[in-house]
Amino acid sequence: MGAEGTPSALDRADALEAELRARICLLDYAPGERLSETELAAEFGISRTPLRKVLARLEGAGLLVSRHGVGTFVTELDDEELDQAYALRLELASLAARLDPALPDPEALSRFRHLAERARSLRPNPDSPRPLAQLIYDFIQAQALLSTNRPLMDFATHLYTQTARLWVHSLYTSDLDLAEEIQLFAREVEDILQALEAGDLEAAALIHRAHVSLSWRRLRARRGTG
Amino acid sequence: MGAEGTPSALDRADALEAELRARICLLDYAPGERLSETELAAEFGISRTPLRKVLARLEGAGLLVSRHGVGTFVTELDDEELDQAYALRLELASLAARLDPALPDPEALSRFRHLAERARSLRPNPDSPRPLAQLIYDFIQAQALLSTNRPLMDFATHLYTQTARLWVHSLYTSDLDLAEEIQLFAREVEDILQALEAGDLEAAALIHRAHVSLSWRRLRARRGTG
DNA sequence: CTCGGATCTGTTGTGCACATCATCAGCCAG
DNA sequence: CTGGCTGATGATGTGCACAACAGATCCGAG
Structure with a gap:
């Protein structure tokens, strides 16, 4: 190849x-x-x-x-379907670690380190949340390799796709604070990297799940405000 | 319309x-x-x-x-991916009842009654498991309405599609006993109908999960034998 | 008899011209 | 002024002819 x-x-x-x-x-x-x-x-x-x-x-x-x-x-997602997708992502985050966990090989680990480095050095660009969106896009694709259960990871990636679109949209409309989201995401990547280096996939899944939950909460809060 | x-x-x-x-x-x-x-x-x-x-x-x-x-x-599914799909179906069966349960309306109930009637009157046709396959196909589509979580039910239907193809294939190759499968399915529909009439979606989900698990076990047993 | 390569056949991929459909602007009757 | 009608416009949908490609077949050299 x-x-x-x-x-x-x-x-x-x-x-x-x-x-x-x-x-x-x-x-x-x-x-x-x-x-x-x-x-x-x-x-x-x-x-x-x-x-x-x-x-x-x-x-x-x-x-x-x-x-x-x-x-x-x-395609568009209404608020109800968005909530359902988020609720599913929460459940699937746990499933990934429980069903067919795949310990990351050195190459995968180095990829996560690279992602963490990119997250650290990311500075908010007022008019374009795209770098952050791109970073998260790459992060999810790397994360999809942490379980060998292909149907599960394919579906998880699909759900991410659906929710991320609305999430990024909120960044564009300033419903979410770009600087805050960057900082939170960098924190998530750091934490997950730490768990992966310790070989604890379950911890990594819990961290991811917590961040998904918090992200969902912020999105709902701004939705009610706007 | x-x-x-x-x-x-x-x-x-x-x-x-x-x-x-x-x-x-x-x-x-x-x-x-x-x-x-x-x-x-x-x-x-x-x-x-x-x-x-x-x-x-x-x-x-x-x-x-x-x-x-x-x-x-x-597309073909290898044994590993089939197992992963089955494992997922087990988890999703519980999720459907827990996340966004939708109590069946009278029309949906009557549809399940009709399915149960068809299952009761189904007689094994030695050369064609298709009537059973068609019946299960209709059953899954009716079941997809028991939760309002569309992403979840779409994915569950997709997983059914993937596993059912291999399952029906085993019927064609006589790896599974048609008469036995018909009887077991009729039992499943009866039990689920009973749970639905009692308004207990969780019980219905548990029954479905049990049957998926048993079906998987039979499939694995025959796979090892053949 | 064996092996290698040209050829032949059937498949999906591509480009283009046209059909069908939905929308909107403009006009005319009321 | 209002309301519906009609035509123009631009979108996706369709049919057909041909290109690109992979595999099987056939034939001939060794």
């Missing part, structure tokens, strides 16, 4: 899908926003046909929905 | 997707089997293009995978 000299057709489609997934999660495309097939096809230098296949896959994954004659839209 | 005189384009696509989902779950298409875009398009009287959109969505949902120049295949 690693011979990326000749990106085959399927790899191109997969890369495109990953790129669009990231854009949706990182709020480059806001919930409810319309995506133009024509514009996207032009941007990536391809025809509408292969682009439409990728959009269809994202539709199957529940991130997009297309309406004939209207447009293709990023 | 209910005016089905003019099936719009999008409805057609949705119906087609539901039909293919059912065929995959009911093992009309076995795991690993190749699906021909040309043949399917001809069968449904449409061109390859709209069919490909549906296939792409199913690919996004993790039920299909297409390889350039080779074919489109129904």
Whole structure:
């Protein structure tokens, strides 16, 4: 592997899908926003046909929905579904450590150390929470390797995707305090790293669960205020 | 609603997707089997293009995978992933009753009664476990309405889809005894119906969990034997 | 007989032209 | 002024022809 000299057709489609997934999660495309097939096809230098296949896959994954004659839209979550997703994330955080725990190998550990370093050196950029969003995106993907239960981790990542979009949206609308969120996230990564270095996956899961819970609480508080 | 005189384009696509989902779950298409875009398009009287959109969505949902120049295949689950899915189903059964329980309305109750009646009158057909598979398929979809937590129930249904395919496959290969499975399922539906009529969702969840666990055990036993 | 390579066949991927649908602006009747 | 109608516009949906690709087949050299 690693011979990326000749990106085959399927790899191109997969890369495109990953790129669009990231854009949706990182709020480059806001919930409810319309995506133009024509514009996207032009941007990536391809025809509408292969682009439409990728959009269809994202539709199957529940991130997009297309309406004939209207447009293709990023899915939205109402408050109720957001709460349900958060409640599920709390439960799943415990499950991950209990069901099929996978002790992180040295490479994975170094990846977490790198994440912690990035979190420490992250300074709030008033007009763009994107660096933080990107950091959390990478963090979740690293965390998905802490259990060998693929269905569970796939679903956990999916739920993160759904909740993070609304969470990042609150950063953009200043419902959440960027500097505070950065500090809290850095703390979470540090704590989890410490637990991982001690080989205590259960502790790592508990820490993660606590932060998810607190994050949810802050989001609800601001929701009521706004 | 209910005016089905003019099936719009999008409805057609949705119906087609539901039909293919059912065929995959009911093992009309076995795991690993190749699906021909040309043949399917001809069968449904449409061109390859709209069919490909549906296939792409199913690919996004993790039920299909297409390889350039080779074919489109129904995804396969190895034993490890099957075990992980079963383990998850056990946990989720409890979660459904704990998180967002939804007491069944009279209509839902009557639907369960109808399912129980079908289970009672089901006689083993030596060459076709499909009626049982269809019955369980309907049962799971009815059960998905017992919690208002949509993300949870969607995921539970997805996991059922993954495990049921292998389970039904074992019925086809006679690794499982059809008559025995019919009897056990009828018992499960009766017990759950009783719990629902008493308004005890937690009991219903426990019963379901027990049956999932026992079903898993039978599957593992036959796997070791075969 | 064996092995290697060209070729052949069938598959999914791509591009393009057109059909179908939903929306909105503008206009005309009331 | 109001209300509904009609057309223009731009979106996704569809069909078809062809390209790219993988595997099987066939043929010939050794």
